[in-house]
Amino acid sequence: xxxxxxxxxxxxxxxxxxxxxxxxxxxxxxxxxxxxxxxxxxxxxxxxxxxxxxxxxxxxxxxxxxxxxxxxxxxxxxxxxxxxxxxxxxxxxxxxxxxxxxxxxxxxxxxxxxxxxxxxxxxxxxxxxxxxxxxxxxxxxxxxxxxxxxxxxxxxxxxxxxxxxxxxxxxxxxxxxxxxxxxxxxxxxxxxxxxxxxxxxxxxxxxxxxxxxxxxxxxxxxxxxxxxxxxxxxxxxxxxxxxxxxxxxxxxxxxxxxxxxxxxxxxxxxxxxxxxxxxxxxxxxxxxxxxxxxxxxxxxxxxxxxxxxxxxxxxxxxxxxxxxxxxxxxxxxxxxxxxxxxxxxxxxxxxxxxxxxxxxxxxxxxxxxxxxxxxxxxxxxxxxxxxxxxxxxxxxxxxxxxxxxxxxxxxxxxxxxxxxxxxxxxxxxxxxxxxxxxxxxxxxxxxxxxxxxxxxxxxxxxxxxxxxxxxxxxxxxxxxxxxxxxxxxxxxxxxxxxxxxxxxxxxxxxxxxxxxxxxxxxxxxxxxxxxxxxxxxxxxxxxxxxxxxxxxxxxxxxxxxxxxxxxxxxxxxxxxxxxxxxxxxxxxxxxxxxxxxxxxxxxxxxxxxxxxxxxxxxxxxxxxxxxxxxxxxxxxxxxxx
Amino acid sequence: xxxxxxxxxxxxxxxxxxxxxxxxxxxxxxxxxxxxxxxxxxxxxxxxxxxxxxxxxxxxxxxxxxxxxxxxxxxxxxxxxxxxxxxxxxxxxxxxxxxxxxxxxxxxxxxxxxxxxxxxxxxxxxxxxxxxxxxxxxxxxxxxxxxxxxxxxxxxxxxxxxxxxxxxxxxxxxxxxxxxxxxxxxxxxxxxxxxxxxxxxxxxxxxxxxxxxxxxxxxxxxxxxxxxxxxxxxxxxxxxxxxxxxxxxxxxxxxxxxxxxxxxxxxxxxxxxxxxxxxxxxxxxxxxxxxxxxxxxxxxxxxxxxxxxxxxxxxxxxxxx
Numbered sequence: 001x002x003x004x005x006x007x008x009x010x011x012x013x014x015x016x017x018x019x020x021x022x023x024x025x026x027x028x029x030x031x032x033x034x035x036x037x038x039x040x041x042x043x044x045x046x047x048x049x050x051x052x053x054x055x056x057x058x059x060x061x062x063x064x065x066x067x068x069x070x071x072x073x074x075x076x077x078x079x080x081x082x083x084x085x086x087x088x089x090x091x092x093x094x095x096x097x098x099x100x101x102x103x104x105x106x107x108x109x110x111x112x113x114x115x116x117x118x119x120x121x122x123x124x125x126x127x128x129x130x131x132x133x134x135x136x137x138x139x140x141x142x143x144x145x146x147x148x149x150x151x152x153x154x155x156x157x158x159x160x161x162x163x164x165x166x167x168x169x170x171x172x173x174x175x176x177x178x179x180x181x182x183x184x185x186x187x188x189x190x191x192x193x194x195x196x197x198x199x200x201x202x203x204x205x206x207x208x209x210x211x212x213x214x215x216x217x218x219x220x221x222x223x224x225x226x227x228x229x230x231x232x233x234x235x236x237x238x239x240x241x242x243x244x245x246x247x248x249x250x251x252x253x254x255x256x257x258x259x260x261x262x263x264x265x266x267x268x269x270x271x272x273x274x275x276x277x278x279x280x281x282x283x284x285x286x287x288x289x290x291x292x293x294x295x296x297x298x299x300x301x302x303x304x305x306x307x308x309x310x311x312x313x314x315x316x317x318x319x320x321x322x323x324x325x326x327x328x329x330x331x332x333x334x335x336x337x338x339x340x341x342x343x344x345x346x347x348x349x350x351x352x353x354x355x356x357x358x359x360x361x362x363x364x365x366x367x368x369x370x371x372x373x374x375x376x377x378x379x380x381x382x383x384x385x386x387x388x389x390x391x392x393x394x395x396x397x398x399x400x401x402x403x404x405x406x407x408x409x410x411x412x413x414x415x416x417x418x419x420x421x422x423x424x425x426x427x428x429x430x431x432x433x434x435x436x437x438x439x440x441x442x443x444x445x446x447x448x449x450x451x452x453x454x455x456x457x458x459x460x461x462x463x464x465x466x467x468x469x470x471x472x473x474x475x476x477x478x479x480x481x482x483x484x485x486x487x488x489x490x491x492x493x494x495x496x497x498x499x500x501x502x503x504x505x506x507x508x509x510x511x512x513x514x515x516x517x518x519x520x521x522x523x524x525x526x527x528x529x530x531x532x533x534x535x536x537x538x539x540x541x542x543x544x545x546x547x548x549x550x551x552x553x554x555x556x557x558x559x560x561x562x563x564x565x566x567x568x569x570x571x572x573x574x575x576x577x578x579x580x581x582x583x584x585x586x587x588x589x590x591x592x593x594x595x596x597x598x599x600x601x602x603x604x605x606x607x608x609x610x611x612x613x614x615x616x617x618x619x620x621x622x623x624x625x626x627x628x629x630x631x632x633x634x635x636x637x638x639x640x641x
Numbered sequence: 642x643x644x645x646x647x648x649x650x651x652x653x654x655x656x657x658x659x660x661x662x663x664x665x666x667x668x669x670x671x672x673x674x675x676x677x678x679x680x681x682x683x684x685x686x687x688x689x690x691x692x693x694x695x696x697x698x699x700x701x702x703x704x705x706x707x708x709x710x711x712x713x714x715x716x717x718x719x720x721x722x723x724x725x726x727x728x729x730x731x732x733x734x735x736x737x738x739x740x741x742x743x744x745x746x747x748x749x750x751x752x753x754x755x756x757x758x759x760x761x762x763x764x765x766x767x768x769x770x771x772x773x774x775x776x777x778x779x780x781x782x783x784x785x786x787x788x789x790x791x792x793x794x795x796x797x798x799x800x801x802x803x804x805x806x807x808x809x810x811x812x813x814x815x816x817x818x819x820x821x822x823x824x825x826x827x828x829x830x831x832x833x834x835x836x837x838x839x840x841x842x843x844x845x846x847x848x849x850x851x852x853x854x855x856x857x858x859x860x861x862x863x864x865x866x867x868x869x870x871x872x873x874x875x876x877x878x879x880x881x882x883x884x885x886x887x888x889x890x891x892x893x894x895x896x897x898x899x900x901x902x903x904x905x906x907x908x909x910x911x912x913x914x915x916x917x918x919x920x921x922x923x924x925x926x927x928x929x930x931x932x933x934x935x936x937x938x939x940x941x942x943x944x945x946x947x948x949x950x951x952x953x954x955x956x957x958x959x960x961x962x
Contacts (some may be wrong), residue, residue, distance in 0.1 A: 018777055123946060124665075125897030125902070128938045132666070135923060135931045136673035137682065212786055215903050219788045220923055234789055238909070245796050252789030260784035267780055281858035283765035283872055359866045361858070362767070398869040414861040415959055416882050428869045461957040476868070503906055515793050 009197075012272035019268025025261035033079040041072040044228050052244045057315070064236065070247065073228050074254050080229040081258055084145060084214040085207035091149035092207050095503040096156025096194075101187050103157065104164030115161065118154035126151040127213060134222045141224045144217060146209050150164060155206070156199045197273050204266035205623055208259040215255055220344030230255045282362035289386035292393075304375025306484055306516040307356070312369030313382065314355045324587040325351040325364070328541030333372075333533075335483075338517040340527025340548070342563065343537035346586070349520045352537070353486045356518075357404055358384060358394045373397060373484075400430045403477040405470075405487040405506075409417040409490070412473055420457045420471055427479050429523040446475045450505060467498035474502070478509065484516040491526065503530055524563050536560045539595040540587045546621035556623035556632045558600045579589065594626070602627065655943050662939040663715050665728065666932050667708055680928045683724035692728075697721070720933035725925050728934035734915060739915030740810060744830060745903045748837035749892075754843020755838070763846070764853035764884075775846060782843030788904045790834040791909035798832060805832050808911035813947060833910040837902050841895075848891055852884040859883070886957055893949025897942045940958060 022147040042048060051067040053059055061070035080431055093473045103114035130147040147153050167173055168191065176186050217223055218231030218240075230251040237247030292298060314326035325348040333339050341349045354360050356371060358379065371379035376393070378385050384392035406412035414422060420440065434442075444454050452471050461469055470490060476483055487506060491499040507530045511519045521527050527534050528548055535545040536559060544557040587595065594612045597603040606626055615628035625631060657705040670677055682694040685806065695701060698721075699710045710774075714721070718732035720724035763775050806812065806829050816822045857880055859903075866872075907916030915934065922930035954960040 018773070051790050116657065117829055120661050122894075123658050123897075123939065123943050124662060125900060125935075125938050125942050127897070127901035128935045129665070130917070131923070132669060132931055132935045135926070135928065136669055136923075138674075201677075208784060211902075212784075213929060216788065216901065219905060219906060220920055222923060234786070234792065241792060241796060242800055246794075248792050252786055253792070255789065256781070256784055259786075260781045261781045263784050265775065267776070276901050281764065281854035282767045283855065283857060283876070284866070330899075354863070357867055359863055361863075372826065395869060398867060400869070404867050406860055406867075412860045412864050414865070414879055414883070418958075429869055462959045476864075 009269075009272045013268055016268050016271070018264055019272075022261040022264035022268060025257060029078050029082060029258050031229060032075055033082045036075050036079060039075065041075060042069040044068060044073040044076040052123040053245075055246055061250040062244065064233075064247050065240050065244065070233075070250055070290060073233060074230070074250055076228040077230040077233065077251060077254065080224075080227045081211050081214075081255070083143065084148075085210050085262070087141075088148035088152070088210040089203045089206040089379055090146060092152040092206060093156045093199055095149060095153040096158075097160050097192060097199065099153065100157035100160025100195075101164050101192065104161035105168060105191075107182065109308050110331060111161075113400060115158075118157050118161075121151060122154045124151050126209075127216060130217060131220070131222065134217060139217070139224050141214075141227060144214055144224070145210070148213055148373075152206055152209070155202055159202065160192070160195045160200050164191050165398065167191045177523075185641055197269075199274065201266050201269045204269065206265075208262040211255065211259050211262075217521075235241055244641070251548060284362050285551070286362060287363070287366075287383050289384040289392045290380055292385050292387065293377055293380065300374035300375070300376050304334075304372070305332045305520075306335045306337065306374060307331075308370075308372040308375070309333075309356070310370045312352070312355055312371065312379075313367045314351050314360065314364055315367055316351075316361075316364050318363065321588055322542050326355055327587050328539075329369075329542055331535060331542065333516060333518065335516055336514050337533065338519065338531040340531035340534040341518060341520045341537055341542075342524055342527055342534060343522065345522060348540040349522075349537045350488055353404060353488045353518065353520050356486065357398060359391070359398075359404075360504045373402065373561070393394070399426065399482065401482050402484045403480070403482040403486075403602070405474050405477045405485060405490045407470075407489040407492050413469065413476075414591075415461055415605050417460070418457070419459055419461065419464075423457070423472075423476055423479060426476060430480050442479065443475070446478050449469075449478070449509070450475050466494050467502065470494060470498075470502055471505075474506065474509075478513070478515075482515065485510075486518045487521065488520045488521070490519075492522070497578045499526075506530065524552075536563065541595065541624060543596065543624040546618070550618070550621050554617075554621075554632045556617045556621065556628040557596075557625045558602050558631060559596050560623075594624075602631075647954070648951070651947050655947060657817060658943045660712075660715075661938055663712055664708070666715075666936060667711050669890045670932065671704075677933070681721065681724070683926070685939070686724060690724075693872060694722075715766065715936060720936065721929040723922075723927055723930050725922075725927050725930075730929050732929060733918065734933055734937055737913065737918045741900075741903055741907065741916065742909070742914060744833055744837070744912055744914060745899060746842065747830060748769060748834045749899065751834065751838040752841035753845050753888070753892065756842045757849040759842075760846040760849025760851075761853045761881065761884070763850045764889045766878070769852075772850070776850070779843030779846040783840055785840055786898045787836060787840045788905040788909050791833065792957065794832050794836055795909070805829075807832070808843050810913050829910075829912075833912050834905050836909070837899075837906050840902060841899065844891070844895070845888065848888050849884065853880055854883045858882045882956065888955065889949060889952050893945050893952075896945035897938070900938055 007155040024485060045068065049059065049063045049067040051063060051065050051070060051174050051288060053063040053067075055062040059069050061074060063069055064073070074212045099114065103111045103118075105228070126148060129151055130144060132438060133143055133147045176190055177183070181189070214223070214229065215231030215234070218229050219235045221235060223229050223232040223235065233251040234248050237244070237251065240247055253427070265545075283474055283490050309332070310330045312326055312329045313324060316323045316325055328350070329352055331339065340350065343349045351360070351364070355366055355369075356364070360366065366379065366382040368382045369379060370377065370381070374545065378397065380394045384394055387393050387396070413419070418444070423443045424436055424439040427442055428434050428436070431439070440457070443457060447454055447457070450471050452468065454462065456468065456472070461472070464472065474490070490506065491502050494502065503526060506519070508519070510530075519527050519531055524534075531548055533545065534548050535542045536551070536557065537543065538559050544551065544555065544560045546556070552561060552564060555564055592611065593609050594600070594603065594607040597607040600607065610626070612624050612626045614624055616622050617628050618630045623631065652870065670680060673680060678691055678700055682691045686694075699707050704709065718731055720734070722728065723730050723733050726733065730905075759775065763772050766772055795807040795910065798805045810829050811825050815825045816894070853876075862875060862880055865875045870879065903914065904916030904919055906912070908915045908920045911917060919931065919934050921927075922934070936961050
């Protein structure tokens with residue numbers, strides 16, 4: 001880990017109050033363990049006091065059956081607990097790091113044998129081995145620690161092995177080896193530090209486990225007789241449970257506190273190292289729907305455009321950051337029309353698709369915008385429109401009227417169900433009266449239409465080829481004869497031949513069935529073939545929208561020009577892609593000026609200072625650029641190369 | 642056919658585990674201070690019994706022949722005799738299995754059911770205040786020393802409130818048949834089962850929470866929502882089966898820890914299971930029982946891992962047998 005990464009992790013750690021408290025508890029335990037001989041405490045073994053005294057001002061935790069001061073004994077017990085914790089986890093981790101590194105570094109047969117050995121040792125139940133060892137060899141703290149280490153080392157060995165396996169192919173490790181460093185040196189300097197973080201995390205949890213194991217042994221009477229351990233105190237306390245419950249209560253509480261703190265610390269470390277653990281997934285938040293507007297049609301208007309979107313905004317909340325993935329998008333899509341939405345990954349095009357269908361992740365929120373489907377409002381002010389009462393209108397539209405084709409390579413189909421189960425239940429979800437047989441018949445109909453062999457219905461998604469899986473996704477989207485389909489990167493991750501086939505099929509189906517289509521893609525070429533209009537998206541906004549031919553012939557935005565430049569030509573020699581320097585812009589916080597300006601070759605001070613207006617360069621052609629008119633007029637240097 | 646081959650293959654993989662466990666056992670007893678015969682027969686055993694133990698284990702033979710003989714013995718199910726009862730260790734252990742199985746099974750069912758339920762509900766709002774509180778609470782639960790929790794529950798429910806019995810599996814002179822006996826045993830099982838389940842439940846809450854929220858971030862869940870399924874259906878029928886996969890894995894891997902908890906809990910509540918037997922063996926220095934328990938527990942853990950793999954394969958069609 002480099003310094004910057006360490007800083008990020010530390011910042012995450014100290015921001016979590018639970019982790020901080022847990023850390024302080026562990027720290028306090030360490031201080032107590034170190035300082036206990038110098039504290040003015042009664043001798044923990046001295047039987048100087050009245051036996052069975054309940055907790056009092058003099059004896060905070062009372063005294064035991066021999067008249068020993070429990071508070072003193074518990075503080076001394078911290079020592080034993082920490083020695084066991086640190087001793088066993090250090091031993092275990094050291095063993096694990098050495099054996100894991102060797103196994104991963106050498107690879108081949110020795111790796112195979114060693115990782116099988118890890119597995120075997122992981123299966124040996126720690127406690128019972130410790131029990132046996134202690135029963136045979138006599139109770140001693142040292143043996144207990146060795147026995148704990150013996151059954152837990154494969155945990156860190158496994159982590160280390162996989163770290164070494166991934167790291168040894170990295171360039172800097174290769175470079176160090178090429179420069180003549182010896183293998184152990186390279187392992188120590190470059191590989192071990194990188195694997196350390198997860199091992200430290202596991203180590204804190206191991207410490208808790210070690211304390212509990214030692215306590216369990218002591219409770220069975222197999223504890224080291226020469227030490228003051230919390231487990232042994234509870235062992236002694238249970239015989240006097242009725243008479244002196246404090247003899248059991250306080251040592252147990254101390255143990256709970258320390259083990260809990262260690263586990264919470266481990267958990268905090270884990271989350272600081274993998275911050276995405278905490279907030280991934282979740283169910284979408286419920287947004288109360290708004291009543292339908294009184295002055296608008298309650299039924300669909302066949303003359304109205306299929307989709308009318310105005311000022312749609314979607315923000316993601318990541319920690320305290322707000323990212324405006326869709327930032328004021330408006331367009332109108334006529335019935336039977338097809339619109340291509342193009343942009344780099346991260347420009348918000350997929351978020352736009354999800355927003356239209358109102359299936360957004362839990363950490364996203366629609367903050368503004370109106371969407372009308374067939375003239376009927378389904379979203380107003382960023383909130384769903386209810387039909388009567390509380391049921392959002394979109395619910396009746398989803399899939400039956402308005403469906404989406406996801407990129408199937410990205411697990412868009414549930415891996416644990418067969419195609420039949422997924423398609424039949426989707427059909428019956430919207431046609432509750434249909435029998436499973438009728439639903440399957442409809443599935444076959446769509447299969448025939450798309451060219452999926454019927455026997456594929458009983459396959460699991462992973463049993464299908466990429467192209468076939470994508471076709472199943474298309475079949476799912478067309479199952480209920482929707483009026484409108486969004487295809488979100490339907491051909492990404494497929495090989496070129498299949499890409500063309502699938503696109504051709506989507507295009508043919510669209511024309512045959514009269515479906516209105518939105519095709520989302522990062523590739524200008526893809527939308528050029530299929531769509532009659534193209535919208536180019538950048539940083540959450542549509543920066544240019546025009547009929548397809550216009551956008552290729554007279555692009556009015558420098559970003560569009562860059563995208564077209566990035567289009568490989570089929571005629572001339574394959575040109576070097578006009579790659580864009582710089583990172584895509586992310587809209588967070590206040591934005592002044594043009595979002596594309598930092599990467600734009602034509603940017604002026606005006607661009608950097610003032611947000612560009614939407615310029616209508618033609619009745620059907622708008623561009624978000626100060627110099628749109630000049631752009632249209634400028635010749636395309638490489639357009640027909 | 643493929644299933645049978647897979648099972649066979651996995652059973653073969655258990656062979657090294659068995660060998661390591663048995664050899665470890667053998668080495669430990671020979672490394673231990675003192676005469677092996679005394680360890681196995683007890684310090685005050687009569688000479689004839691001592692001689693029979695020597696003969697049975699071949700203690701006068703060369704080391705490697707002893708090992709082979711021991712391997713053969715263990716693999717045929719002969720774990721020697723308990724020197725307290727002079728009964729076969731295997732029989733003694735097996736007689737205690739049902740009680741332990743009942744207790745561990747009940748506690749596991751409670752822990753997994755409650756844990757998965759709570760974890761799933763929490764997973765709907767990752768990062769929320771409730772999520773953080775439940776997360777800290779779950780970690781605290783599995784940080785409790787199980788035997789201490791048992792004592793505390795006895796203190797409160799048996800000593801203070803006098804609601805429930807504190808030890809044993811049935812009342813002295815209580816009913817011995819029919820529903821009355823079942824109820825009596827159930828009453829005795831409440832405290833130990835709750836003790837174990839309390840310590841275990843946190844683990845499953847956290848697992849289910851992580852696993853369900855990961856699955857909810859998957860694209861097929863977005864598909865399910867887009868198709869128009871209600872959130873309840875999405876959670877229960879589209880997400881849960883995927884989310885249960887890691888729960889199953891951990892369930893299998895944790896059997897060793899679960900048995901540890903059972904031994905300690907049985908000791909606290911005088912529950913007449915394996916744990917209690919082991920405790921008694923420790924008090925009486927009955928080495929053959931402790932060795933036998935180690936072997937049986939290790940085999941159980943290994944078999945549990947096998948069962949887990951099979952269950953996983955049944956749940957996840959992507960695992961090809």
